Amino acid sequence: MAGTARAFPEGRLVYGMQLPVQSQSPLYAEPWEASAGAEDLAEVARAADRAGFAYVATCDHVAIPRRLAGAMGAVWYDPVAVLAFLAGITERVRLLSHVAVVGLRHPLVTAKQYATVDRLSGGRLVLGVGAGHVREEFEAVGADFGGRGALLDESMDALRAALGPQEYPVFEGERFAFRDLAQLPRPVQERVPVWVGGSSPAAVRRAALRGDGWLPQGDPRDRLPAQIARIRALREAAGAA
Incomplete structure (x- = not known):
């Protein structure tokens, strides 16, 4: 059952962790992860929660091209699905996307997904975002790889609006614009923390x-x-x- 979000104390060192199993790059995955599953992932997250870790984190890749599969591995769980799963089996630990490649999705889609995670977890979401680095992922979904920095900047601005307190958020940008579109549920947090990766x-x-x-x-x-x-x-x- 989800509990109350634990604040990050100012001026105090805290620890978080990137979870195993949910991403299995050869750079860091251990052999046991290849045959691990949901219960193994859940037990690590519960242990982190009990031990007082500040956050647990998940990665984001839509698809790994063949040319990079050897270096990156092919196992990358969906971060929203994982964080929603963890919301129901942890109580206090923060849930971090480390990082969501938000340029791969429309900001309203991202906002809907992560606002729901924040609601289900009792306000424990930390939205980590990054520009991404895999050209084929962007091309597959019709996103602008060459302009991904500017795309991330505008996506962050749009997400600030879409994850804010308004039921009908308003945003006008070069790539995205929305108004008069209700998005419920709203996040529990008045301001969802957005951390930038890279x-x-x-x-x-x-x-x-x-x-x-x-x-x-x-x-x-x-x-x-x-x-x-x-x-x-x-x-x-x-x-x-």
Whole structure:
């Protein structure tokens, strides 16, 4: 049964984890995951919940092209389905998409899915978003791979509106526009946290200026202080700190 969301305490170190089983890249998957299933995934999530982890996270890929299957693996569970499953079997741990490639879907579709997860979990969603890197996925769904950075920026703006408090959200952008379309249920949280994934200069800037948090990608530990300082400086310069 879902419980009340646990806030992230300011100034305090907390731990979260990317869950096993739900994504099985050869870069990090353990041999036991190949034959694991829903109960194994559930037990790890329950253990994290009991141990006081801040969040558990799931990945997002629609389809892996043959040319990348050897390096990335082919097992990638749908993140919304996994987070909804976990919402019903955990009580306090936050549920993070790490990360949702939101450019692959219309913002109203993404908002409907993740607002439902937030509602089912009692307000425990953290929406992690990223630009994506697999050209074939974008081409398969008719999305703009070459313009994925600008696509992500506009998608984030549209999601802020669509996940906000209004039953009839309003947004006008270059790619997306909507009004007079009811979206219920609304999220439990008044403001769903949006964390930006990636460590490129563009991703770091996006995290600073558009996000509520940052999800580094492949940074060695000794590089993190400089990246965090950069984010703080950008936020201060924009008056967002």
